[in-house]
Ligand code: PRP
């Protein structure tokens with residue numbers, strides 16, 4: 001399945017500011033939500049429409065409304081929550097699933113600590129959200145979990161990825177479409193994306 005990089009100038013401009021070490025917590029949060037909202041435009045491009053007839057104040061109009069499956073956003077905690085905030089501005093009725101996962105600093109393997117998904121998630125169009133796709137361990141574990149719950153073709157939205165993470169997702173879940181704002185060069189020896197933006201969760205929540 002394709003990897004889409006959202007090349008829109010607004011996304012690329014905001015991403016450049018997000019990367020900067022000097023960007024403060026408040027601006028970092030705002031940029032994450034804005035970039036996520038803009039990425040959702042691209043990620044939701046293929047949603048089906050149906051024709052409806054509406055009464056305007058002037059006449060009858062044929063118009064298009066979203067049809068098909070309802071939406072669910074699945075945020076990989078912690079950092080994915082900020083992406084859900086941005087996308088909910090566009091699709092406020094979407095259901096939200098939470099998958100709590102942190103990366104063990106030594107092994108770089110994901111450790112799952114929380115799962116709460118909408119009960120009808122298998123019947124929904126699912127968007128998995130995490131700003132960072134590094135080794136891909138967290139995303140693959142979340143996609144494995146969703147597959148166990150009957151989700152067949154979710155889309156994965158990440159602000160930044162390393163080639164290693166993209167390769168891991170494609171190997172484990174070849175039918176998952178990946179939507180990114182940026183694809184970076186590599187991982188460093190600590191599993192950080194280079195040049196990246198640092199630790200997304202710490203920059204969003206002001207921890208560390
Ligand atoms: C970060 C990030 C991803 C994961 C990516 O989360 O938000 O979930 O690392 O790394 P991977 O692709 O190698 O698995 P982190 O573990 O720092 O947890 P946090 O969001 O709670 O800070």
Ligand code: URA
Nearest residue numbers: 134192193198199200
């Ligand atoms: N998680 C992050 O938050 N940043 C990275 O660069 C890699 C994993």
